[in-house]
Amino acid sequence: MTDPNKPKLRSRAWFDNPENVDMTALYLERYLNYGLSLEELRSGKPIIGIAQTGSDLSPCNRHHLVLAERVRAGIIEMGGIPLEFPVHPIQETGKRPTPGLDRNLAYLGMVEAIYGYPMDGVVLTIGCDKTTPAALMAAATVNIPAIALSVGPMLNGWFKGERTGSGTIVWKARQLLAAGEIDDEQFIKLVASSAPSTGYCNTMGTATTMNSLTEALGMSLPGSAAIPAPYRDRQECAWRTGRRIVEMVHEDLKPSDILTKEAFINAIRVNTAIGGSTNAPIHLAAIARHIGVDLPIEDWQSYGLDLPLLVNLQPAGEYLGEDYYHAGGVPAVVAQLMVQGLIHEDALTANGKSIGDNCRDAVIEDEKVIRRFDAPMLEKAGFAVLRGNLFDAAVMKLSVISDEFRQRYLSNPNDPDAFEGPVVVFDGPEQYHHMIDDPALGITPETLLIMRGAGPIGYPGAAEVVNMRPPAYLIADGIHSLPCIGDGRQSGTSGSPSILNASPEAAAMGGLALLRTGDRVRIDLRKFTADILISDEELAERRRTLEAEGGYKYPASQTPWQAIQRERVGQLSTGAILEGAEQFQRIAQTMGLPRDSH
Numbered sequence: 001m002t003d004p005n006k007p008k009l010r011s012r013a014w015f016d017n018p019e020n021v022d023m024t025a026l027y028l029e030r031y032l033n034y035g036l037s038l039e040e041l042r043s044g045k046p047i048i049g050i051a052q053t054g055s056d057l058s059p060c061n062r063h064h065l066v067l068a069e070r071v072r073a074g075i076i077e078m079g080g081i082p083l084e085f086p087v088h089p090i091q092e093t094g095k096r097p098t099p100g101l102d103r104n105l106a107y108l109g110m111v112e113a114i115y116g117y118p119m120d121g122v123v124l125t126i127g128c129d130k131t132t133p134a135a136l137m138a139a140a141t142v143n144i145p146a147i148a149l150s151v152g153p154m155l156n157g158w159f160k161g162e163r164t165g166s167g168t169i170v171w172k173a174r175q176l177l178a179a180g181e182i183d184d185e186q187f188i189k190l191v192a193s194s195a196p197s198t199g200y201c202n203t204m205g206t207a208t209t210m211n212s213l214t215e216a217l218g219m220s221l222p223g224s225a226a227i228p229a230p231y232r233d234r235q236e237c238a239w240r241t242g243r244r245i246v247e248m249v250h251e252d253l254k255p256s257d258i259l260t261k262e263a264f265i266n267a268i269r270v271n272t273a274i275g276g277s278t279n280a281p282i283h284l285a286a287i288a289r290h291i292g293v294d295l296p297i298e299d300w301q302s303y304g305l306d307l308p309l310l311v312n313l314q315p316a317g318e319y320l321g322e323d324y325y326h327a328g329g330v331p332a333v334v335a336q337l338m339v340q341g342l343i344h345e346d347a348l349t350a351n352g353k354s355i356g357d358n359c360r361d362a363v364i365e366d367e368k369v370i371r372r373f374d375a376p377m378l379e380k381a382g383f384a385v386l387r388g389n390l391f392d393a394a395v396m397k398l399s400v401i402s403d404e405f406r407q408r409y410l411s412n413p414n415d416p417d418a419f420e421g422p423v424v425v426f427d428g429p430e431q432y433h434h435m436i437d438d439p440a441l442g443i444t445p446e447t448l449l450i451m452r453g454a455g456p457i458g459y460p461g462a463a464e465v466v467n468m469r470p471p472a473y474l475i476a477d478g479i480h481s482l483p484c485i486g487d488g489r490q491s492g493t494s495g496s497p498s499i500l501n502a503s504p505e506a507a508a509m510g511g512l513a514l515l516r517t518g519d520r521v522r523i524d525l526r527k528f529t530a531d532i533l534i535s536d537e538e539l540a541e542r543r544r545t546l547e548a549e550g551g552y553k554y555p556a557s558q559t560p561w562q563a564i565q566r567e568r569v570g571q572l573s574t575g576a577i578l579e580g581a582e583q584f585q586r587i588a589q590t591m592g593l594p595r596d597s598h
């Protein structure tokens, strides 16, 4: 184990520093106090952190508390010493005003923990939406050997013989409730049916997306993302992950070896094929910036737009997480793309092999759930990146445009792929909830709904509030969705073809701030533009007036972190990271060790 030619592990600076016996003793004595021995800590064995994201506050990731036992077993078996530590909790469905605030906070905490404590490698326990990017961002910044372990999706939900998917059922149930077809109690039971076990959302929401993309990036074991949380295979995967991280430390296989531009392009393409969430461009941009890879938002359209949708999971399709796993998961999808030459096969992954070698022989086990490339669910299913005088960049997920929507808005033979209409503007979701059913707003099937004040600064944290249902009177007429545009995000479990993540947001004085109810807006999906149909002069005049009034108004910060994040956060198109934090790169290599503590 102790090859004299190999550089010393960084944990030795804590537990075996002959030049500073004083501090070595101090570091050693306290890590003994719950049962580790001097012999173990001084043995030169790799110390492996387990970044624990599970807790009672974060039910999606709570099963990691159990899985960590198998991770530990794997680490010890391969000659490592596990040190589990808590990560600031992030529960997508529990945190108010939005878990969007917490990704950067958890990131900061993880960077401090991984860099400031004796760790030679780290297992990142990922799952619920923001826990995955927070962990990968931190691993990128510190850049010691790191491997991600997904907690896995919940089992499929069922109600009266039909699959009920996380989140997706909520949007459906809201429509049933608004139409008077179910009452409040039935609404709650219907929604609860979608959560039958431990694990994260069983739909192709942001969690399944980000866990799949983590595998596509190469940061977790091949075939690991789709395993449902309660399956025994998940326990085995935890054990294998624990074993593998010790090897990675000996090989010095770091995030910077894995997270290359090629890996990100692979992930963008996989995202289209799986029908991934519109949160993915935000999080991948954030990870890329922390590892120093250039990944402009336009890459999503260049590499991802023209690819087909292969995975038939809700919200774009019918099936759920268990089906995805049984159909072959990420390797089966990657193999389909590989045959078309759409995967950079040499990209290195956490198991030490290339993604090509990992996935070449993967087969689709159920072609209803994962389609072959030549028989897709949908052609051209990626994200369009729109721009114009409304914003510099916003994302539209074309794979969720329904036939109803396409016929209503995109079938004019004189103006195909474009639509325009008057807007109704909401400043925040509260205003929308209070007013949407009010006939006085005059919402018709031609109306575009606008949500603003929902970005990283305005909300704060960027909330998933852009997808809005039509007023009840339109739903009763069979109008199930209206075009929605906003500077917030949208839940990956929603099937709305919204235009979201608009950057800059209204709070940063983007074009949305200048919009008024009654203005007309035009969307052109051939030119990828979104414009307010008023003159440049009037737009400039409105901007001058608003600036003179002190700018776009948003609620005051309620916590210290809200205020701090608002001062530093960037826009969604560039990852909404803490601007400036990206200057700290690969700090385990570039910053040396932190100073002694006493």
Ligand code: FES
Pocket: 060, 091, 092, 093, 127, 128, 129, 166, 200, 201, 205, 207
């Ligand atoms: Fe946690 Fe969906 S709420 S994964």
Ligand code: MG
Pocket: 092, 129, 206, 464, 490, 491, 492
């Ligand atoms: Mg969400």
